[in-house]
Amino acid sequence: MSDRIEAVIWDFGGVLTSSPFEAFNRYEAERGLPTDFIRSVNARNGDTNAWAKLEQSKVTADEFDQLFREESRDLGHEVPGKDILGLLSGNLRPRVVEALKQAKAKVKVGCITNNAPVGKGAGMQNDEARASEIANVFELFDEVIESSKLGIRKPDPRIYALMCEALDVDPKNCVYLDDLGINLKPARAMGMTTIKVLSEDQLLHDLSEATGWPVPA
Structure with missing residues (x-):
């Protein structure tokens, strides 16, 4: 497979960094909320909810705070949206960053990230x-x-097609990594080899299997 790979395309949060879902779960445990409650709020009306609007810059951070409060309250537990914004930035995974550098030395590399206009830069860091x-x-x-x-x-x-156009690559010659299965489906439908990221070790193993490149030490 490595002979025909033109690009490796990456999600960012939950792939090159630790997953925000881990931070969500810690927050839930500390406040006595049901496990994965925050994800359940984000999944309800997934195309039009506060989370979707924030990731498309259709609402401000203050507006998101109020909208998320209302949506979470409707599901039984009021959670301030501003608390969620503070949980979005994860820690870098050094071995995965090395895998990115390895990929860059061989093929084109791109990043498609659903992010919000908060914090500093694309990584939403404070x-x-x-x-x-x-x-x-x-x-x-x-x-x-x-x-x-x-x-x-x-x-x-459209977002995957735009990336392939920007990189000038054939989707069938791309590997795409994301920690959400719903985000992998369109890439797979275009012909990309997809990897669902569950852990750092699994990511590196599956990327090595897909490309034939060694796993970073």
């Missing part, structure tokens, strides 16, 4: 040092598509 570190990772990509700037978000098929 800490200056971490924001700089993550900005350096984003510099590795040949192309970056941010939902908050484009106004459309995964899993809209």
